Amino acid sequence: MSLSKNYVVRIFDMLFGAEINKFRIGQIFFISAVTVGLFFSDTTRKILLICALCCLTKEQISEKFYISWTKEQKITGSILLLLCAWIFLVPLIFGVDPLMERLQSTGWIIELMIWMWATFFFAKDFFFLENSKRFAIVACLLYSVLALCQRYSLGFVVDFSNWPLRLGAWSVGTILSVLLPWVLYDLMTSVSHKKTVGLLFALILISATLILTLYTTFWLVLVVQMVIALSLLQLFSTRNFFKMLVLISIPLIIAVIILYLASFFSKNLYNGFFVQLCQLSFDGFNAEKFTNQRYHIWVEAFDYIKLHPILGYGWAEFANFSVEKRIHTHSAFLQAAWTAGWPAVLLLIAFLSNLIYRCIVLMRNEKKLLIVPFVVLLVVFTYITCGILDDMFRATRRIVTLYWVTFVLMLTPLVNYDKNDINNQ
Known part of the structure; x- marks a missing residue:
């Protein structure tokens, strides 16, 4: 042994x-x-x-990792603890499901808390940050190559479930979009021309893969991340903003042009894009069409939530109440209200708002891009963007884990480290 x-x-x-x-x-x-x-x-x-x-x-x-927390981290940690306690205890005690089903459902939040707890022990030093960045970039790049090859071999058939490694297009888009901020940070702070070229190539492949999921949510996320990243560069970096704007824009433009041209030679690809673009059309705006039938789901969910506004329904499935057997509410915030009432939504919003504020303040005080606040800020906006349109509150465990492990990095000693600190180790 x-x-x-x-x-x-x-x-x-x-x-x-x-x-x-x-x-x-x-x-x-x-x-x-x-x-x-x-x-x-x-x-x-x-x-x-x-x-x-x-x-x-x-x-x-x-x-006791919390002993070294700053005052600001204690505030963030207190909101997180209260949020976790609320969505654990309220559904367990007041849920409408039978007791045994409520007990079984607690496994979701217990597992999530174990992942967050583990993050505090491992996210301690430059080694963790540097290798998190490396692994994230390599994982995104390798999967994008694999996915693009598979999409090509299948003739770009519109299939949201048949992606490499038995993943669905929604899961692929979520994982890539949450890991993408590591790529963007490395690109914006790179001083090596060879590395910059390599990262631009990776960004083209990742962007193309996100576009090929044919989920307009991830198209929107891609735009939001680029805008936020460039805004942070302008505010907290001395690097040439125009040069970086061009560097960031080129990969996206190239990816879009390549896929657009390819659509003329692939009927499947053309049909896939056409359906999504029709959804985004503002010609004769229709809320149902624009939200891909989500508007009706939101209205229905809201009507049910009004009946249990403080405690929600617990982990009971929306399908048990919906006339049309809706699986979930297609909104992280409505799903939180469904599960544990509007207080859960307020705590969730308070936690995300606190993260946004803390990330901006840290980079403003240091007057430079800091790796953890940069990544966390982009992931928070990714969560909000996706959460408005999809159930990111009770998503698959791998997706939920990815978001919340990233969020709690703001409660670790890594919040003030930047790329120069890492390179000097």
Whole structure:
């Protein structure tokens, strides 16, 4: 057994260029789980988390990470704790489902809290940040290549479920869009021409993959992320804004032009784009058409929520009440209200607003782009953009994990680190 452990350590030494200890291996397992592991099954992701936790010592597990929190982090942490307590206890005690079903449903929030708890132990140093960035970029790039090749081999058939590694187009778009801020940060802070070219190429492939999901939500997310990223560059960086604007715009323009031209040679691709563009048409605006039939769902959900405004319905499925058997409310905020009442929505909004404020204040005070606030801010706006149109509150566990692990990075010691700090280590 010791021989096999030494062999694993030697492999990690070769990959990361320095003598690596047990905790470092745990960090790699955890980083893999929240980047590469997201493209695989839930079982793979959980195994990676268990392997990571097994690398922690008793002293590390018993460490009180919140002792070093600043006043601002304590406020953020208090809102998060209250939010978690509310959406755990209220559905459990007051949910309309039978007791056993309510008990089984608590597994969702318990698992999420375990992931957030684990983040506090592993997100401690430059090693974590640098490798999170590397793994995120590589994962996005490799999956985009795989997905584009598969889409091409299938003749760009409009299929929202048949994507590589048994993922659906919605899951692919969500994972790529939440990992994309790491790519954008590295691109905006890169000083190497070769690296910049490589990152631009990666951005083209990732953008093309997001567009090919044929979800207008991710098209909107792509635009929102670019606007926010460029705004942060203008406000908190001394780099040439116009040059970066051109660099960021070119990959998107190239991706759109390539896909547009390809649509003339692929009937499937043309039909897929045509359906989505018709939805975005403002000619004779129709709320049902523009929201892809979501408007009626929102109205119906809102009417039911008014009957249980404070405590909600718990983890009960919307389909049990909807006349048309709607699976969910197609809105993170309405789904939060459905599950635990309007107080849950207010706490969720308060938490996201606090993250936005904290990210901006930190970068304003330092007068430079900071990696964690930059990434978290873009992910918060991604959550809000997606959350308005889709149920990001009770999404699949891999998706929920990805968002909330990123959010709690603001409660770690990494919030003030920037690229120069990492490079100087």
